Amino acid sequence: NHLRFYRKISHARPPYLLANSDVWEITEGCHRCHLLRNLKHTQQHSSINRSLSPSLHKLLVWFGLILFVTSRPLSPTSQKITPKQRDAKLVPSASSIYFQQPYNQDNSFLIIGERVNASGSKKMRDLLDTEDWDGLVSLAKEQEREGAHILDVNVDFVGRDGVQDMHELASRLVTNVKIPMMFDSTEWEKMEAGLEHAGGKSIINSTNYEDGDERYFKVLSIAKEYGAAVVVGTIDEAGMARTSEDKVKIAHRAFDDAVKFGIEAHDVFFDPLALPISTGIEEDRKNALETLESIKQIRAEMPETNILLGVSNVSFGLNPAARVVLNSVFLNDCVANGMNAAIVNASKILPLSRLSEREIEVARELIYDKRNFDGDICIYDPLTEFTKLFEGKTAKSMKADIASLPVEERLKRHIIDGEKIGLEDSLKLGLEKYEPLHIINEILLDGMKTVGDLFGSGQMQLPFVLQSAESMKAAVKFLEPLMEKVEGEQSKGVMVLATVKGDVHDIGKNLVDIILTNNGYRVVNIGIKQPVDDILKAYHENNADAIGMSGLLVKSTLIMRDNLEIMNERGINVPVI
Template sequence: MKKFLDLLKEKIVVFDGAMGTNLMAQNLTIDDFGGANFENCSENLIYTRPDAVINVHRAFLEVGSDVIETNTFGGNTVVLQEFGIADKAYDVNFKAAQMAKNIAGDFSTNEKPRFVAGSLGPGTKLPTLGHISFLELKENYREQVRGLYDGGVDLFIVETCQDILQTKAALAAIFEFFEKQRVKIPVIAQVTIETFGTMLNGTEISAALTALEPFPIDVIGMNCGTGPKQMTESIKYLCENSPLPVSVLPNAGLPEVKDGAMFYDETPESFTKQVLHFAQDFGANIVGGCCGTTPEHLRLVVEQVERLSPKQRNANLVPSASSIFIQQPYMQDNSFLIVGERVNASGSKKMRDLLEREDWDGLVSLAKEQEREGAHILDVNVDFVGRNGEKDMHELVSRLVTNVKIPLMLDSTEWQKMEAGLQHAGGKCVLNSTNYEDGEERYLKVLELAKEYGAAVVVGTIDEEGMARTAEGKLKIAHRAYKQATEFGFEGHDIFFDPLALPISTGIEEDRRNAAETVESIKQIRAELPEANIILGVSNVSFGLNPAARVVLNSIFLHECVEAGMNSAIVNASKILPLNRFNEHEVEVALDLIYDRRKFAKENDTDVCTYDPLGEFTTMFQGKTAQSMKVDVSNLSTEEKLKHHIIDGEKIGLEDNLKLALEKYPALEIVNDILLDGMKVVGDLFGSGQMQLPFVLQSAEVMKTAVKF
């Protein structure tokens, strides 16, 4: 007899419809449920009215459904505890699975096999909002998973997911069971997109796909929440972007109460027409129904989809990280992926001070500031001597996930701290980092952690001999790590290589080529491992220089690395400037320093340095502050000052100059002839790579302020 996944390749598979709706249609009384304590506990009907559950299963099998779901939507111990029967979790699920399997067996033939999906619902507590911890929720799914499997289900369906972290907890319980028992059956994960266009916690469908795709699930889809009409755009997105088969089980429309009863507005005909559209035009592989759908709805669906073959889809998965809100592509249009570095105790004094005071609100504000400055991902590091890092990570990440829209990069030398953060993050994080310094065991431990929680990983070019300093050494480690990671099950796009930016500011001979070797290694890694990402903590290159010199060197080094093929950097966006802000001599000397273009002359058979860019660069910025790097516009005309406000993203003095301009020109003329001219320069700089996205956003914000004025 065919297996479920084989059937999925051959036809559009049809699931059953609503369990609850069709139980209530049998006019069950409170006594049927087992008394007042069990009102609406359909799982208890396994004991009190098993015939009512069998009636629903049989009705959907009779109309031709390929798969029926067990009556275990609320069968985890969290829900059963509310009815005082948590101790029966295994038995409830075992009996429900056995019952469904027996009746499915009565209808199953070689020509038309029938299957049973073990239903795992969301429960009543959202871990992202702190109602229950990730580990507690995972524990509460364990007995349900064991009972359903032992009862004979053919597959698991984690459905009606309203919180991605809850989905991950259920999947963690399933995959842990598979590993311990050395078994495997198919797994479906389905999210619920509400009428307002996201999951209950605000998760967009793209973010949900990004968060769930790394897990070894077999199907991803949607159910409940709305009718098919409201699901159209989300299902279209999944079918266009998911490399996995897609399922769609809508409600029979949006419910309303009529004459004291729940009414759904989709008739079998209107429901089927839309579901058929999902399969025929979008390429949905599984269709079925949720709340309000009856055997009559599914009878027509079965009749109509029988004539269809699965549509070939050319899914275009966007390699990304995600928060519980949004997807963040690794490859940014006309920019690099900016990882904000200020919520990092290793490099930010302000962060350390806030952490020491346990000012969690202050830390959240610091994170939001990074987001406003243009960071795409937020680096989070709580490594601080004398503190409990795991506790700090729990405290901080539990707040960040609901207050910051961008994804997180969990940064630590200790995997236990990264795991503490992962237990709060419903989105797809990046782990920073792993390497071979302590041998393969630790390298693989972080890979294992990333795989378990569905994260991407940063790999530093460090091996048992220490940090690789040459391009050749960095590339060799990258090849070794890439081979092991892909064999471990990672996609190339979920691997970030950090070829390490080491200081070139020490004057020590062995440090002179640190930057040049890093730039060369970026070129080689990009050429030989094109699917991987390349990331750097850019500011390390200028360690020890004064703040003004650091801004210039960091900005120019960043530009060189991006030109070489780096697509991500850990930076403080406010401490990076576009190249147009520097004069030619500053750029020239910085490049000489980066590529170690010292000049030597022979004196008494000895090479004597006649030009040292490090000395030149240091002298150039002696006594200067980062603030003094601003362009002096005091002698410019009002018109030119306004253009510089736009180009430099500078709001200070903007209103005064606008008032002066309004004395000479109409408002519309100022916008069209002066301000837009400034934006044109911004566009040209952006297009030529001299200005990065955060600065464009700053300019746009100044433009918006000026127009509003």
Template sequence: MKKHITKAMREGIFVIDGAMGTAVQAMQIDIERDYIGRENCTDVLTRSRPDLVRAIHTSFLEVGVDAVETNTFGANRLVLSEFDEELATWAFDLNKESAQLAVEACSRVEGDRYVLGSMGPGTKLISLGQTTWDNMLDSYTEQARGLLEGGVDAFIIETCQDILQVKCAINACLDALTFYDKTTETIPILVSITIETTGTMLVGSDLQTIVHALAPYPIFSLGLNCATGPELMEAHIAWLSENWSGEISVVPNAGLPEFVSGCAHFPLSAHAYGMAMKRFVEKYGVRIIGGCCGTTPKHLASFIDLKSELHVANRTTKQLIPSSTSLFTPVEFKQDTSILIVAERTNANGSRKFKRLLEEEQWDGLVDMAREELSGGAHVLDVCVDYVGRDGVADLEKIVGRLAQQVDAPLMLDSTDAIAIEAGLKRAGGRCIVNSINLEDGEKRLDDICPLLKKFGAAAVALTIDEEGMAKTASRKVEIAKRLHSLYTEKWGLKSSDLLIDVLTFTIATGMESDRKLALETLDAIEMISIELPECGLLLGVSNVSFGLKPSARRVLNSVFLHEAIQRGLTSAIVHASKILPKHRIDEHHWAAAIDLIYDNRTENKDPLLYFLSLFETDVIEEDEDQIDRSLEEQLRSYILDGKKEGLQAVLEEALKEWSALTIINDHLLDGMKTVGELFGSGQMQLPFVLQSAEVMKKAVGILEPHMEKGEVIDKGRIVLATVSGDVHDIGKNLVDIILSNNGYTVFNIGIRQKIEAIIEAATIHKADAIGLSGLLVKSVGVMEQNLHELNTKSISIPVLLGGAALTRHWAESHLRTIYNGPLYYGRDAFEALSVCDKLVTNQLCDVDEQIEARLKKRAEVEAKVQSGRTDRVDKVRLDESHSLDVVAVPSAPFFGSKMETEIDLDLIYPYINKTALFRGQWGFKKGALSRENFDNLVEETVARTILPLSITS
């Protein structure tokens, strides 16, 4: 009987197959016969060419892989519909047939073999607003059911680019398993994310954020695939090995593609691949190994040949620190040197300004308020849009979608309506906190909310309220907290560490005898619950304690009460952070009076409430926050950099008194966009923030256009953009569209899968200054080359910009430029494309041409030097050739197996240091504007003779 797949993956080294797409592209595929007219739709080959797909599976199985993936990477309704609606209706059957085909292939070879149901990322991302959670969930659920019907042993959700997409796919798998009365114990879920060369997912999420967001889900393994070769994955896998308690998978590309004689070539050899995978197993305890783009049966065989000799490293993982996350970064629930500060003003019931902006549907103003809260010191945003007369579901969906993309802070979704909470969770890419659950209607609220917590991996706030109402005494608060905790953990299976208990506080400013000790009861409850339920967080809406007092009095009382609560064990607070004063900034008499009021320290001659009120009969507490005046130029630039729209019109109107509209755009706003490009290029700004800055630019131009003189048009140039024929990927192209459009260009984006005839027609009709061609698939580079030949045939020499993940700068500049009769340039990203366009319209392309020639010349020199070295070595060997046979003793190995050296003599290492790599690559000494002579002197005198010896000595 076949060993269960989970046992196989836990007990040994489990090898998955290599690249289906690479194998397909190596074959002669007929568009009409094989792709059934849907060019590059590999998924349809299951139906049109099952023999071909079966042969690919068999080629991997014969070298000894443990599992093959189904040919269903893009076989979901959302992706298939981009070809045509008829194809979309095939989704379920294609997945079922692909699974059956893989099962059949496995049955024809000896030994236990398994089938993984492949579920790719699709071409649209929820976090960027390109599709909805519901549409994606329906699409993935249909796919998962088809795969189960076909008999897969596990799901593999791979090449993930967006946390929301991963969550959605996991939920689809769980729904399908429930439908067929199965669980993740019988059909496990493997997740494989794609980390770009920037060190994050495509949307900007770092690895820690991803792990925190996915930790609540029942997934068997988490790993990396695609984008890079094994070398660039190592740092991420090293971190995972210490911080992820489940199994880890590594499925790299065979390096990044290079183009040799017009064909894509993945440079990592089978041997190098095998040795790299060996390192992951023996150093990081990785048990699941596979291959992505460019890997062949030879690559997998190279590793499998080593497999029997390998020892999987033991892993000791750290306990994951309970956290919530934004789309980009995590925030720990329990801060080391402070408390978790939750902003209170992004709440329609707590801020008149927020309520007004919500009524006016000033969404950008609401986002700006959120940013202000973070600038004031908040870690998390409590977002509440519950307001009579408005659609809370629609409002929360809209505001969360904007905050998730535009603000780097976790969200606490605050609503009494479970439907609104769910709508918000469907738009929040990070790990949210739901505010709140309680026992006011018995367990109903938990029954409504806890399934959402499990579905979206969220944490929760629990209010100490039960059927009798809000708890006011410490004993009642503790009793309700323990009951809530029991239901949360035992009935719903959720973690104590993901529960923040709000012990509630009430105003002590009423003067009523029954209210005098309410603050003290809250403090006592905090201390008691922190002992009874140490894993839970403790939360408090601090400002309730001072309700009814003057602003200055409230500020002092809130600050002192928060200080006391922290001393008792409070871990988080909902406050207006900038209104909280440290102890040294509060008058000692005011501090003492607040303490007496909180602890109800009454005497016969002194009422602490009346005395406290008397101190603030006139507002003596002054705001001493610095107001920094910024010039108009700085303000205009900051609006672009911060992506801030509120107040933009007023600043622009002020600027119009100083400069013309065109000057404002060209000299100030575009300068801000240039900085945005630099930040994005260096990895300091994520994609959603770039789009946000572009939106501000667009709004600013719209405001300024009516103020332009007749004939003053912001039309730097006209660009036609297209994804080439056979390619449906357009995220990068659309980003180029946005950046160019908001930098003064008129862009005609004609879409995906565009034949060269349509591109030429668009360029002619719109009198384009340049054409931009994009494509993600390796095959698309060949299509680009064909397009260039077609342009030559038609005697068209319009400037062409090329870009896309599969295209390399060297191939574009060394080969494609030579075959095209017109100017041709490579754009690594949207901002390089912008730079080239700016050079084009200002007749400065000669600068770019010189840079290209310099790069090519330098590369040729390096290659010649390398080749010369090889030739010299060969010649030397031939000159030293001996025809006599010497008897040489077999050398003895210094040791067998592995050996760890704790101390190494640096004098032995010194001669082997690659000084060029050290000085330039690690220490950053660049030639820049220096002459060659001056740079060589700098390296010799300053670096080699001074800094290097000091470094070795230290």
């Protein structure tokens, strides 16, 4: 019942290229190399046996496609064909009309931006109340820039027409924001209103058994109709599950019902509910521990599913500085136990590398309820100790004091912590001792290496990597005018630089540009998200001596591999870096 158009095959998958599709078509009039690439992606990731009938015989042999209806006789073409056996590898993902977002992120978790949510953001409510749609789009774009993989959209606001609000907002977001959407509401009508505007594949949040089977299956039917993934809260007719046993029991019930209904296992997101541990009430003391245990069990018993939380609920009621620490430690331990997605605000978490050992220790004592008793008397309460740690502290005051550090270490901390305040003063101090290029090559890049190591080991999430990159950009921008460029009309060579298709991260590319340019090379920097055709066009137009491909995401290495295959096919023999 739904006719949808996509710029690329990957944007449409998986819902409309799998069992929900009866017919699909790739226009044969497109450029041959584009057709090859679309077919290659389909061959690798689609398990259905439908295809088009191209005139190019080798496409059928290479990609193992089965011929569909054509107005021309298939013989003698069909007599020559022995299709290649395919091993389709499905990558569970959401997608926008612009690109695909895998649920499982390398070295991180799926970050779902929470600030376009009227239930939790005063700024969002104020913008919604004044119907400032442009302001809401800007707020969403800010989440995208901060590194969110998915955008949570919630318009639940008492006194307003939520369905109409969702129509107004979703229709703007789907073309202005490149990341996929999670439509979040307690009312299915609002979630469906969002889905009506969203190309690609969205997530709807959420359903549960609070009102019995009827609402649970109603939301599943919407998810199935629109090809969306669905979040299931561990709530049943008795209310919110508080023990791990009850959470897992509800998850099994929901999983069995969803799969029987036709929802793919990898499109189910369980929310085992993060509840406060900050109230001091006895029944709340083990909330975090029970949630962690349920995450571990769900991951072990239903491994294909996804697990997410609204992490910040765990610290409700504490002062902002304490909340940042508790949220961060709890998030880390949830991921370690098997959670692969979280609804978070990057300003309310920190990498554990930026917390003190004592803060982490007491936070964990609180999370795991490590109270000590002498008989019935509590002689050590981690909640009391944790509260004392942050008396008189604000979130801003938690930033590290680096003024007393040696200038080299001070500059590195600016990069590692993503701290731009005071950066220029530190750079001026560094220039009293070092040349600009030495500061970049030997000090700042060493800081970025530490950031890379932390990201690679999972100790730093993408939003903080981006903050470090912004600090690096600011430092280089300050230093660049002070660098001495190699004189002479004759350049040492020409290099084309690009961030590959699907990746918006350019810090590495821009650093290479600056260093090479200041050492006598001519650099043609064509920007981010560049397909291989545009890279090769720049190569030919500039008679380049080398090509540089850049990216931050692990999936970018796969794009680079595909690009290299195409370059080899086209006879490109210059060095590729």
